[in-house]
Amino acid sequence: MTFTDIASRTYNHNFRLDPIVRSLLDTDFYKLLMLQMIRRLHPETQVTFSLINRSKSVRLAEVIDEAELRAQLDHARSLRFAKKELIWLAGNSFYGKTQMFAPDFLAWLAEFQLPEYELERRDGQFVLHFHGPWTHTTMWEIPALTIVNELRSRAAMRGRDRFALDVLYARAKAKLWDKVERLRTLPDLVLSDFGTRRRHGFLWQRWCVEALKEGLGHRFIGTSNVLLAMDADLEAIGTNAHELPMVEAALSPDDASLADAPYRVLEQWRAHYGGNLLIALPDAFGTTSFLARAPDWVGDWTGFRPDSAPPIPGGEQIIRWWQAHGRDPREKLLIFSDGMDVESIEATYRHFNGRVRMSFGWGTNLTNDFRGCDPEGEAGLEPISLVCKVVAANGRPAVKLSDNPAKATGEPAEIERYLRVFGSEGRTEHAVQV
């Protein structure tokens, strides 16, 4: 006898939409931490986020149907934080701290809705902007990315039969588990999932997170994805991102104020959060410049997240800075999160082991590595370098320089001005894969 749940089957025949984003918690934890601060300090600031596809050879608007994209974005706008989600945010501890989110913030979140979007097609790409209060547009970053990435995966797999899909996922599972087996030979590894934004799909990310929980044990400290953290009872991981210094910089009235923006943001952050959340992101306008002008108190912070310099020289540069400021690197933390994979995690781990505390944020190569897995060839499943970035604040253009010029964003004239203010020392171009 074959048993079929006829009701489910009939429902499946008729569903209008298979939603990609089903919860507002399906986002990165740092968005919530930043949002709480943004709401206090910038309740009126208007910020535009825009989708930027750095992988220009992939013509997204020719791959993804615009109507499907609108349906998914509209669905995300229909979501509200569920009561149980807000209860969990209120009652859970994060980084060992209870009541991380203030009651007034949680009350405000209960009313939260993603704001409108502006979408058109131009030259084979989608032009997707989110205009509005920073307190709202910031929350589009992750859903916009997960929606576009998953629609692209779905398009690539359209028309595949069940068997080809079965082999595809079997190989991807086998591939990830081989990575897990390599990583668990590193006794003091500290690793978390940072793969939400570039994931192949939500269900695949969930499988990956379960694999790390099962296979890495204590080495796996949690996930940046708040929904998966809640569902799997894992730690939610993350602190802050480039949008903070980028908006602070964009709003700076003059060059002197601009030069000081990265440090003002750190002071604001410290006023809101402490302990392990005191992680500085040094590369928004170049790490070399950041370190050269950094006040001594930055040395009291828990650590740095070098996010665009190659990990080993990038880490060495920060260690030298700590030593020059009389800090013992063995008490400090480096979080590596830029395009890491097993090889670079192993190399970085071995290089720094015993000299500094380390943590790895494993992103695209965790949740979207199907290279060599597709029985029908590769087309469409290779990850692309898609970001959703602040492009303007209160009408003024925003800029990111990065340690890697290939990751810079902003208008050319404004980038020139930033390079004048911050200098370009230490910036070296290397290919951005993901």
Place this chain on the structure above:
Amino acid sequence: MTFTDIASRTYNHNFRLDPIVRSLLDTDFYKLLMLQMIRRLHPETQVTFSLINRSKSVRLAEVIDEAELRAQLDHARSLRFAKKELIWLAGNSFYGKTQMFAPDFLAWLAEFQLPEYELERRDGQFVLHFHGPWTHTTMWEIPALTIVNELRSRAAMRGRDRFALDVLYARAKAKLWDKVERLRTLPDLVLSDFGTRRRHGFLWQRWCVEALKEGLGHRFIGTSNVLLAMDADLEAIGTNAHELPMVEAALSPDDASLADAPYRVLEQWRAHYGGNLLIALPDAFGTTSFLARAPDWVGDWTGFRPDSAPPIPGGEQIIRWWQAHGRDPREKLLIFSDGMDVESIEATYRHFNGRVRMSFGWGTNLTNDFRGCDPEGEAGLEPISLVCKVVAANGRPAVKLSDNPAKATGEPAEIERYLRVFGSEGRTEHAVQV
């Protein structure tokens, strides 16, 4: 919302048995072809089949619960051929021939039931005998093997959590698909599934067969498993086995009659079947002896299935015989089926390509290759060399010499007598893996 079919879930909680054999068609096709002939020629012959575990280091009775084994054997005895199965046997064509099975045989099959079994435990092994009419005991061979092999797999996986099992099967799927991708580079490959008897489990064999169908296209000609052939609309593959000459030999009244037994069996077979079913199995009492005494008309048969000599020298020996008897090997067929895997299939294919027609029966290494797949190590999933063989006919001991002394069966004194009659030329020992 999570939907659960509560009725199915509740049923699953309470089932008494998850049957391994669910249909009498879940057997090898050659059993039915042989059975039709046995029923005509030997309606009264009493034949004992016995389980023989050549992998003595695996103490099966310590791995498999006797009560579970009895429950599965009892369940198999409760089966009858279903009406739709008999309709399919009657209406389908096999090897291009319609009405392969006569109406009186099918009417008799409708009443068929597996006979009683005799089971005890001795020295860590199961002693499992099937006594009774050959027309009934012959049908135990495959169910006995699939039941014991799958109970062993189930025992090895008991207590594994869902995740470990998921990785195990993902790796096994990836591994098989890698083999498929290698095999499909051989343009004229002709391959079938012979893996029923040693399969990891029924569901896994079904997946493997679907994989070959999908991945090898026309290179995959079918399966020896009758149920899978029916369900997947594939050709049922197989002709005859050692039990025919073994019983004919055991019933021979004297040495002269014994020496002639292998050829009498071929004449009987030819009287029942023709065309592509005229495949001689030369190794029951040694291929060298068989060929040396073979009548010239054996050269008119479609081909040979060398089943215990190494494929390349074994094939060359037969080609030399054809040439010596004025036959063109390019019009003849060799079926290789002894412990084949991708490497030996490739090597054999390349060696004989263009010189003889070839077909490969892929068994254990198709349906039970989990080597390197188990996240928790290997114990219990490596295939074992388990057979179910004729040991006596009408009270007289049965013997198989084989080209490989490691595969010989029978009482030592009787083996001596057979070696006197057939000689031992050309027999060389090599390890039996599976």
